Amino acid sequence: MKLRRLLLLSLAPLAATTGVRAQAARLDATADFSLRRVVERELVAARAIGLPEGLLIAKANEGIAKRATPRRIADAVAALGKRLQVARDQLAPNPGEDEIAAGADALYVGVPAPILKKMRAAWPNRSLALPLGVLTELVAKGLPANRAAQVVTDLMARGASNVQLYALAQSVQGDVAAGWAPEAALDLRARGVMSLLPPATAASAFTNPRRP
Amino acid sequence: MDARDELIERAAAVLRRDRPRNARVVSRILGAVDGRSRRWWRAATWPSAPFSLAATLSLAAAGLILGFVTRDAAVRRDRGVPLAAQEEAPVRAQALRMMPASRGASEATTTPVQFTLRDVRAARVALVGDFNGWSQTATLLEPGTKAGTWSVTVPLSAGRHVYAFVVDGQAWMTDPRSPKARDLDFGRANSVLIVQAP
Numbered sequence: 001m002k003l004r005r006l007l008l009l010s011l012a013p014l015a016a017t018t019g020v021r022a023q024a025a026r027l028d029a030t031a032d033f034s035l036r037r038v039v040e041r042e043l044v045a046a047r048a049i050g051l052p053e054g055l056l057i058a059k060a061n062e063g064i065a066k067r068a069t070p071r072r073i074a075d076a077v078a079a080l081g082k083r084l085q086v087a088r089d090q091l092a093p094n095p096g097e098d099e100i101a102a103g104a105d106a107l108y109v110g111v112p113a114p115i116l117k118k119m120r121a122a123w124p125n126r127s128l129a130l131p132l133g134v135l136t137e138l139v140a141k142g143l144p145a146n147r148a149a150q151v152v153t154d155l156m157a158r159g160a161s162n163v164q165l166y167a168l169a170q171s172v173q174g175d176v177a178a179g180w181a182p183e184a185a186l187d188l189r190a191r192g193v194m195s196l197l198p199p200a201t202a203a204s205a206f207t208n209p210r211r212p
Numbered sequence: 213m214d215a216r217d218e219l220i221e222r223a224a225a226v227l228r229r230d231r232p233r234n235a236r237v238v239s240r241i242l243g244a245v246d247g248r249s250r251r252w253w254r255a256a257t258w259p260s261a262p263f264s265l266a267a268t269l270s271l272a273a274a275g276l277i278l279g280f281v282t283r284d285a286a287v288r289r290d291r292g293v294p295l296a297a298q299e300e301a302p303v304r305a306q307a308l309r310m311m312p313a314s315r316g317a318s319e320a321t322t323t324p325v326q327f328t329l330r331d332v333r334a335a336r337v338a339l340v341g342d343f344n345g346w347s348q349t350a351t352l353l354e355p356g357t358k359a360g361t362w363s364v365t366v367p368l369s370a371g372r373h374v375y376a377f378v379v380d381g382q383a384w385m386t387d388p389r390s391p392k393a394r395d396l397d398f399g400r401a402n403s404v405l406i407v408q409a410p
Contacts, residue, residue, distance in 0.1 A: 026345065054345060059397075061346035065378060066398040076397035101342070102371050108396075133372025133406055140393060140404070162370060166408035173391060 026057050028064040035060070035070040042077050051084045052097045055104070083107045090116035091128065102132035109139045115149040122156040130162045134169040141173065142182040151190045158197045168193050322367035323410045327375070327387070329353060332360030334379045341375025341402075343368055348378050370409040374402035 027039060039060050043053050059080045063073030087103025088095055090113050095103070103116050115135075119128055131152055138148040155165060168189050175185035327339050337353040343366065344350040353362035374393050377385040386392055387403035395401055 026347075028348070058342060058345040062340070062342075063398050065340055065346050065348055065376075066384060066395075066400045068398040072398065079397070098369055098371060105372065127370070129369065129371035130406075130408065133370075136372050137404065137406060162409045166406060169406050177391065 026054070026061075028061045031060065031064055032070060035064075035073055038070070038074040039077055042074075042081055046081055046084070049085065051081065051088060052100060055084060055097070055101055056081060080104060086113050087116060090114070091120050095120075096127060096129070098129040099127060099132065102129045102136070106132050106136045106139070109136050109145075111135060111139055111145045111149060115145070115153070118149070118153050119156065122153050131156055131165055134165045137169050138172060138182075138186065141176050143172075143186055144183075147183065148186065151186060155190065155193055155197070158194070160193060160197060164193050164196070321409055322369050323407050324365050325368045325405070325407060326363060326365045327353065327377075328356075328361065328363040328389075329377050329385070329387070330360050331362065331379060331385075334360070334362065336380050337362045338378045338381075339364055339366070339375060340378055341373055343373055343375070348381065353377070368405075368407045370407055373405045373407060375405065376400075376402050 027036060031039070039056065042056050046053050046056055056077050059077050060073055063076055068076075083104040084100055086107060088100045091099055091103050106116065107113060116128075116132070119131060119135075123131065135148055135152045138152070139145045152165065155168070171189040171192075172182070172185045175189070176182050329337055331337065338348045339351040339353060340346045340348055351364055351366060353364045355361070356363055375387070377387065379385055384400055386401055390403040390405055392401040393404040
């Protein structure tokens with residue numbers, strides 16, 4: 001009886017480790033031993049709380065491809081793990097892997113975490129991968145995160161489609177590349193999309209909080 | 213003791229004799245009604261149930277073998293060693309299969325996107341990005357008919373993607389046709405692309 005329990009107890013962590021090792025095997029073959037150990041530790045932590053492990057491996061592979069030091073790669077992987085957790089929690093209840101990844105990217109460029117929750121509230125049953133990508137790109141182009149988030153969430157709440165959000169991002173990207181100030185480009189292009197949408201309803205009121 | 217007492221005593225004796233049988237019947241009926249939960253209970257208490265040493269050792273051996281097989285398959289996939297089913301597949305098809313490795317499309321909708329690069333000195337060009345787990349072996353560009361042109365088409369899910377080219381396994385190159393994305397983690401810029409749903 002004791003031997004059986006001992007064997008079963010020793011098998012449980014073995015099974016978990018084997019799963020993590022199988023994932024870690026997707027790490028670039030040139031990863032050194034110490035980096036492998038660090039990434040495996042992060043994978044175990046991610047698996048324990050149900051985060052997508054593949055994204056952590058991808059981050060490590062990106063660092064390896066860019067010839068970053070193992071220390072830097074380990075830090076980046078750990079930081080991504082934290083962002084993924086925040087993104088997953090903010091995009092609850094059932095975010096897809098691409099949404100969690102897009103949420104983590106948004107946090108990476110400086111989008112405040114509560115914005116993700118607002119976006120989920122605006123589109124509870126649709127994928128946020130594209131809107132989050134548009135928001136991330138707008139902020140990456142130099143727009144203040146809160147201003148960009150307000151425009152995107154307002155458009156979502158007013159019924160803008162993925163195509164319209166995509167067009168907004170493309171237009172602003174083009175305008176900024178042509179030398180426009182990012183905020184001026186966003187205001188102009190957002191007005192253009194707004195003009196095609198039905199008037200604001202109560203559903204979108206939360207994106208336009210009353211100012212004192 | 214009168215005749216009535218004797219009758220009662222005989223009836224009681226019969227009932228006492230029947231009690232164990234009744235208990236079994238009751239137990240069987242309850243078992244049938246509650247069969248599902250009992251099966252769950254058996255599964256939950258399985259580790260403390262009687263179990264032979266041979267069976268336990270067999271289970272341990274099976275677990276180890278499964279673990280090593282899984283690991284070996286993953287290593288082979290990562291190193292680009294062709295699995296039996298992939299042996300004859302062209303590079304482009306391999307790339308398509310590798311796509312969901314990192315960022316799966318939750319809506320099962322992808323848009324084919326063509327990546328091109330012009331580099332007359334390149335002997336091998338790989339596309340790396342968040343869509344293929346930044347793997348340098350997953351997506352190789354094919355040389356075009358014109359010298360120095362390289363291209364590959366990959367299906368991408370809707371959203372923002374960052375990527376780059378790795379030339380000859382050494383040089384990191386952003387796409388000259390796409391905007392750049394800063395990389396604060398590693399210090400080398402990526403190219404950025406927003407894909408809309410089809």
